[in-house]
Amino acid sequence: MKTLKLMPVALALALFLVPVSFAQQPTPTASPNQPDTITERNFRNKVFQVKYRDPNSLSNALHALGSGFKGSMISHNAEFRTITVRDFPENLAIMEEAIKRLDTPAAPRPNIELHFHVLIASNAGTSTPDMPAELKDVLTQLRQTLNYRNYDLVASIVQRLTETREILQGSGVAEFPALNPGTSNIPTPYEYYLRNVSLIANVAGAPTVQINEFTFKTTTAVEQSRIQTALNLKDGEKVVVGTATLRNRALVLVLTANVLK
Numbered sequence: 001m002k003t004l005k006l007m008p009v010a011l012a013l014a015l016f017l018v019p020v021s022f023a024q025q026p027t028p029t030a031s032p033n034q035p036d037t038i039t040e041r042n043f044r045n046k047v048f049q050v051k052y053r054d055p056n057s058l059s060n061a062l063h064a065l066g067s068g069f070k071g072s073m074i075s076h077n078a079e080f081r082t083i084t085v086r087d088f089p090e091n092l093a094i095m096e097e098a099i100k101r102l103d104t105p106a107a108p109r110p111n112i113e114l115h116f117h118v119l120i121a122s123n124a125g126t127s128t129p130d131m132p133a134e135l136k137d138v139l140t141q142l143r144q145t146l147n148y149r150n151y152d153l154v155a156s157i158v159q160r161l162t163e164t165r166e167i168l169q170g171s172g173v174a175e176f177p178a179l180n181p182g183t184s185n186i187p188t189p190y191e192y193y194l195r196n197v198s199l200i201a202n203v204a205g206a207p208t209v210q211i212n213e214f215t216f217k218t219t220t221a222v223e224q225s226r227i228q229t230a231l232n233l234k235d236g237e238k239v240v241v242g243t244a245t246l247r248n249r250a251l252v253l254v255l256t257a258n259v260l261k
Helices: 002-023 037-042 055-065 089-102 133-145
Strands: 044-049 073-077 082-087 111-122 150-161 164-176 186-201 207-219 224-234 238-246 249-260
Touching (some): 044 089, 055 073, 055 089, 082 089, 111 133, 111 186, 111 207, 133 249, 150 186, 224 238, 224 249
Antiparallel strands (some): 044 082, 073 082, 111 249
């Protein structure tokens, strides 16, 4: 009789425990490598046209304005002068405003005008009678410094340029005085090179023309000369760039720089 009374109780307990055991089973979770499809769908693409500035520089400046989310992108094309962006619409709007502020024409830089005066110094003959007035004070200093009495102006050159890192070059023919009395002048080819020309301000704030590399050379069948140096020229300043010995005489180069505003 006692055994018959226990069987219904055990059966009831078993039926009560079954649903509890099913409720404790783990639920499936998303894979950590699954792409964020919601973010991808919210992205938009836009191509910006660059008019004045360097697309590469502008593209670098825009990176800080991006969302940084996986799938966002900023790239530039130098040939077509474009910047392509993939990001959220609000980030695109911020970048568009930044490009409007940054992509503006650069302030025009002043032109630089260089005057070259090529002189031949010697103790023979007489000085050029029609020497430019701007050289008279220079000639006084040269006669006090060099062991030559007479100076002939053999070439005057004007070179106008703007700031550049490229190599600028020029050439021509100077008329060197004859080596012997009664003979004709000697046509003498010359070349000059300028590299990395920039406009800076000196300690007083005045404009100064800086030339990192300057070369002037002449060539004839019997002699050659070369003057090579780096220069800092104040606006309107006349400078004896250098001298080169030619047998019993010398080549003297005087250079003046003017900043045209």
